[in-house]
Amino acid sequence: MSYLRFYTSPMSRGRIVRWMLEEVGCDYDTHLVVFDDPRPEVLLAANPLGKVPTLIHGDRVVTEAAAICAYLADAFPEAGLAPPLAERADYYRWLFFAASTLEYAVMHKGLGLQMPEGRERQIGYGNYARVMDALEQAVAGKGFVAGDSFSAADVYLGSQIGWGLQFGTIEPRPAFAAYWAGLKDRPAKRRADQIDDALMPEGPAA
Missing domain, CATH: 3.40.30.10 (Glutaredoxin)
Structure with missing residues (x-):
């Protein structure tokens, strides 16, 4: 293998x-x-x-x-690159938040798509502003999103944030910039x- x-x-x-x-x-x-x-x-x-x-x-x-x-x-x-099985709640949560909720919100914004008013419940993320608030809560004051160690969740979430900051599809909030700054210069990156x-x-x- x-x-x-x-x-x-x-x-x-x-x-x-x-x-x-x-x-x-x-x-x-x-x-x-x-x-x-x-x-x-x-x-x-x-x-x-x-x-x-x-x-x-x-x-x-x-x-x-x-x-x-x-x-x-x-x-x-x-x-x-993954926490122990018993400690993977945040790891799974934010890895797949980035791959679904965040990515859809960011891509729709980049394409100029908006849900009609009052129909936000028909799409998984609700609205872009709420997604940004949830993302900020996930990374604010943290070096890593799922505990004290770098993980695959940081690879995916960090990539989404770095791309979004570069191309203007993610708001340039200080928490996002600080989180990405701690990841972007890793030797593997x-x-x-x-x-x-x-x-x-x-x-x-x-």
């Missing part, structure tokens, strides 16, 4: 998984997927949607960035960014 095949694009949520892989410190092979090209048959066989990131670990397939982060934390426990930045397509020649 040591073989890891990682299908990704540097312009996707695969950057989150790359960071997680570098935190784990395991060996893996990168298979770059270009958005406009046909998807490799191996990828389509593993993930019929042809989405990245997709991780193949031996004969196991894991998709969805948050699920991959959680899987890697469990598959490589020696990396210490720097390595991951260097790898993905080098894979970015070059612009047209001048």
